[in-house]
Amino acid sequence: MPILEFTPSMLLAILSEMGLLVLAGIILLVDAIGRQGSRRNLGWLTASGLAAILIAMFIWGKPEASEGLVLGGMLRHDWPAFTFKILLLFAAAVTALLSTGMKPFGDRGEFFALLVVTVMGMNLMVSAADLIMLYLAIETTSIPLYVLAGFLKGDDKSTESGLKYFLFGAIASAVMLYGFSLIYGFSGETNLYALAAGVQAQQLSPWLMGGMALLVIVGFGFKISAAPFHFWAPDVYEGAPTPITAYISTASKAAGFAVLVRVMLAVFPAIQAYWAAILTAMAVVTMTLGNLLALAQKNIKRLLAYSSIAHAGYILIGVVAVNPPPLGTASMLLYLIAYVVTNLAAFAVVVLFARSTGSDEIEDYAGLSRRSPGLALSLLVALLSLAGMPPFAGFIAKVYIFAAAVQSGLIWLAFVGVINAIIGLYYYLTILKVVYLYRSDDEDRRIAIPGAHAVALVGCIAAVLIIGIISGPWLDWTLQAVSSWF
Amino acid sequence: MDFPVLSIITFTPIVAGMVILCLPAHRKREIRILALVAATIALLLSAWAYFTFGQAQGDYRFEEQYAWIPALGISYHVGVNGISMPLVLLTGIVIFTGVLISWNIDDRPREFFAFLFVLATGVFGVFVALDLFHLFFFYEIAVFPMFLLIAIWGWKVTREYAAMKLTLYLFIGSVIALVGALAMYFMSGLNTFDLLALEQAGFSTAFQRFWFPFVFFGFAVLGGIFPFHNWSPDGHVAAPTAVSMFHAGVLMKLGAFAALRVGIMLLPEGAQFWSPLIIILATINVVYGASIAMVQSDFKYVIGFSSVSHMGLVMLGFATLNKDGLTGAGLQMFSHGVMTALFFAVVGMVYDRAHTREIPKLGGFAKVMPLVAVGFIVGGLVSMGMPGFSGFVAEFPIFMGLWQKQPVAALIAVVGIVITAAYVMRIVRQVFFGKMPEAFEGKVGGVTTFDKIALVLLSGIMISIGVMPSLMAPMVETGTEIILRLVGGV
Missing domain, CATH: 1.20.58 (Methane Monooxygenase Hydroxylase; Chain G, domain 1)
Structure with a gap:
């Protein structure tokens, strides 16, 4: 070049x-x-x-x-x-x-x-x-x-x-x-x-x-x-x-x-099979380990840490599904975009919650849906998007990554991803259960949301929904963008 | 057809749900009225579409298509055929009656109705989908509100367990089917998710045989097929009344419908190959579900297992792959949906007043709520397949079809109907007649006007179809013909 x-x-x-x-x-x-x-x-x-x-x-x-x-x-x-x-x-x-x-x-x-x-x-x-x-x-x-x-x-x-x-x-x-x-x-x-x-x-x-x-x-x-x-x-x-x-x-x-x-x-185009194999192994271990360890977490920041490890595993699926280009690489890019906006939304809720209560423990999220319905709903959107549920960004990203895996003939890897998606759903739902189901003593103490945080949260949630519902332009964008790498 | 009736039906609930979420939580009355208005609109529009269906032309009517994700050949493509149209109507009926029956929910009704409506949009979206991606999109939208609806408003004893079990089962099924769908997409080489195009893709026999079980059983999990039915009774029992109605009445049809639409219609040779296995499993569903229902002492578990049993009949109808069986299965989906919605409504009304569902502890309820008793008896007659009710119109063709295909299975499955008659009569005798226990004497009141409207509507529909099968059977047959063209049967 x-x-x-x-x-x-x-x-x-x-x-x-x-x-x-x-x-x-x-x-x-x-x-x-x-x-x-x-x-x-x-x-x-x-x-x-x-x-x-x-x-x-x-x-x-x-x-x-x-x-x-x-x-x-x-x-x-x-x-x-x-x-x-x-x-x-x-x-x-x-x-x-x-x-x-x-x-x-x-x-x-x-x-x-x-x-x-x-x-x-x-x-x-x-x-x-x-x-x-x-x-x-x-x-x-x-x-x-x-x-x-x-x-x-x-x-x-x-x-x-x-x-x-x-x-x-x-x-x-x-x-x-x-x-x-x-x-x-x-x-x-x-x-x-x-x-x-x-x-x-x-x-x-x-x-x-x-x-x-x-x-x-x-x-x-x-x-x-x-x-x-x-x-x-x-x-x-x-x-x-x-x-x-x-x-x-x-x-x-x-x-x-x-x-x-x-x-x-x-x-390293010459040894693509070699590094793809290494990254495939890493993908399998990363997502499985991340999800399994996330199951046991009591602190929401640690839980999101393990969940983010697991997501790195899913994204690696897109990296190794490199043949035939450009679907795999494009799916990696789209997944990253979806993951970034979604995870930021989740952390925005964590920041706001800790700002008012000083706690990051999942059990303290009890009663959040009554204390602050808007914040609870934002967390619902963010976590379901991480779990890959429509109509949120995570769904289209998940479909896209799995599609790339199937297209490259890595059907077994797609199934590993599927099993992991289920484990993921389990612990995200566990948090939502605490938020929506459990009661707590300080339910009537509202959570203050300052302007800057509100702008950030609304921006991220809007992005999650826009990417999830009007997916066409983003897919086109990623497909065209990564084509210059090949 | 210029008026986008299917899109309006699909999106009315979710738009109403979002508006409801924006209302202040303490305006409970306004929230309920808005919910009822939206549900009424959905019901009236689906009824309108149902009754004008005959005037439209073609396999798929009220079609609409817009580009959605052109890069992958995904479009927003909707349309209904003779099988899905009754299911759209069914969803309209169940959401309407469900809102009526949930009128008195007092714990966060705003969130309740919003989630219920998100669920409704998901269900409508699947029934009208003519694009595989579109179908998945709405299918999963329908799955997750279920978790919250059951976990928050459900029966305190088992709700957490049941909600999690149900959600995970359904999610597993749907993602496995998703991989199958992606395989079809790439195998076809057509670069389209359009169901009508994929039907003509001409997949190889080996491909069809390999992928059919993933896709069919992935969806059939939600249809409650044995041995993946385990989530369903637990889920039904733990859910609040309106959600049980929705769940057993509509959601299980969603699974069966998707299994038919994607599994059988896209992979017909796979369906031929695997149909003996489906017949075996579905026969187990029918007999085993009915037998377990017989020995339950919890009123709601009886109904929960009866759903497993009746969904077995739907699957049997699918597996026959002939005209009679498929038509019967289409009718059974509608008939069972209305019937089981009625059943769960009745269970909810009894439980709200008695605060127990143990059948031996109940009795004499016909005296205080005669209309509820009548409703239950109508539902019971439907579920036994008594002539003059919709159950007969649906079950008779299934057995006719099954007899042509596999007489032994038909003979075994008929036993299930006998057991059904036994448990229905047991409940009628024990709960509604007999002597009312002293604990309830004078303390149990009648039902509200809204409850009565719901009961009359549901019973009236089952009797109308039973007396005049021509209201529905010819429509379903037009849908069956489409399937038969693909399957290549008679």
Whole structure:
């Protein structure tokens, strides 16, 4: 793939990254010079800044005809990257809104600035086309995330969360970097799209290639919290501030999948059967383990952590159902979109509930349907969408993933997914049972819903319904977007 | 037909449900009135469609089609044939009577009616579906409100267990069938989920034989086929009255209908191959269901198992794959739906006043609520297949069809009818006649006007069809012919 000559218009490819950098600066500035009162609105400022970047992306940032490697081959400006960027900006905006006014981080400029920096890192991740760029982007994302996870300094769990995330992340990162160095050593190239040719020219043994792929998968497997690299997820999710949990479980995972699929398709097409087999095994273990462990959870953040592990397993089905293109990859993209908006909606409810009651225990959700019918209904929509029920986004995503599996002849894998969907339904229904059926003593104490949170929640629920009911345009979009990867 | 009657029928309930959700919770009266208005609209429109059905032309009438997800060849495609039209009417009847009977629900009626209406939309959507994806979409919409309806408003003792069991059973069935449906989609190579196109796909015999059990039994779980019937009596018993009516009256038909529509009509050779197994299982349904009903002491469990037994007759009718059997099965779906709705309504009325369903503890209820007793007796006569009632019109052709196909099964299944007669008479004697226990003397009041309207409507329909089979039988036969063309039988 030829690298395009530099033209100023290429800067549009990094429109979002530039915007995010400016936004981070503005946030720090407002934090430094603003009065106490204005700091309370930092969440709104961040969210509207992200929304402005999102709109600007739609107006100027589309790849259109200029799809290809840009800026010396560091990035690839293409439709999948564009789609992922939109998704990441959306997730970050929701996270910012959910953090607004939350004690003790909701009025801290560095919190929002770090958040914006992670979005920038992820934006680079999803479009990176060079090993060096890719590694830098991953670290730009990860290091602020470690800080954010441990942001509640007085809270042991949050500190543990930050430290654990950092240790696991550092090891995974080191293994992945070792893989990168091997790839570079054997091919003499760092550009992802030149690598495949370089590796092929060396006529390496498939075993060596497979080894390199495996090392890289370790790093990405950590990001997407796929088994057996998922051990950090429950503790980190439980300890981190809840909006950050929402963010890690959605945006970070989506960016991880984007990188995984891009690298596998671009660098290792020759050993597709090999990595598909590894990822298939990971998919089976991930979804089964995630769902089984979720059954026993009493804390809703931990439960959603295991459920998000399980969802990583379903999404991997879409990744391994790569032949014949593009249905499998497209289904992965659509599933991620549906999963991100749905999971954000679920976490929005968790944030709001904990804000009023200070509890994340599932048993405390008793009587929620009487305390706050609207919140209960939102949770119902989010959980049923996660369970894959129509008319919500999760249903169309589930059908699409299973369709891809059946089309690739992986009918048995579809059945494994089906069995897992049933286990999933069981524990989601268990929560709904507590919410709708059980009574509690403080049923008449209403749950306050501030404006920022209401906007975030309504936005996510609306997205869940729109994707679930008017599914046609989204399917078309994903099919067309991923076709530039093949 | 320009007027999109089927879409309006389908979406009236869910729109009403959403409006109800937006009302303040304490405006219970307005909520109920709105629910009744929506249910009346759905009933009147489905009745209108039913009676103008004959004027329209073609296999599928009142058709509408819009693109939905063009990339996968999915469209919003609705239309009814002679088999699904009565089922649409049945749903209208049951939702209407269900609202009447639930009038006095006092615990969060807003959520109750909203969920009930979501369920109704799901059911309507399946009966009118002419697209496989569309069918699944609404099928699963119909499944999940059930969980909440049973778990929240159900019988306290078993509701959590029953609701979870029912939901998981049905979900398992539907996702397994979904994989089968996806296999059909890719195998056909037509890039369409349209049922009418897939019917002509010409799947290979081996493919049909392999996938038929997944699809057929996946749906037949909801139809209560043995040995997957286990969820149904528990679910019926735990559910609140209106939901039991809906559940046994309509939802089980949903499973049977989908099994017919997707299983038998898309994979006819598979159906031929597996029909002996279905006959065996369905015969067990009929006899075993009736036998268990005979020995139950809980009034509602008797009715729950009688549904298992009667749904066996529907499955038997399907398995014959001949004209008589299929027509009978189509009629039986309607007849049993109305009958069992009536039964559960009666059980609910008795239980609300006696606070027990133990048959030995009840007695003499005919004195305080004569109309309820009459209603139950009518339902009982229907379920025994007595001439002059809709049960005869439905069951007689099933046995005729079965005799042509498999006389031994017909002989065994007839035993089920005898047992049915026995348990119905036992209930009539024990609950409605006999001596009223002293505990109830003077404490049990009559039923409300709304209850009476519901009882009269349901009984009246069963008698009308029984006396004038021409109201329904010719319509169902037009639907049967479509199936026979696909199956290649006589």
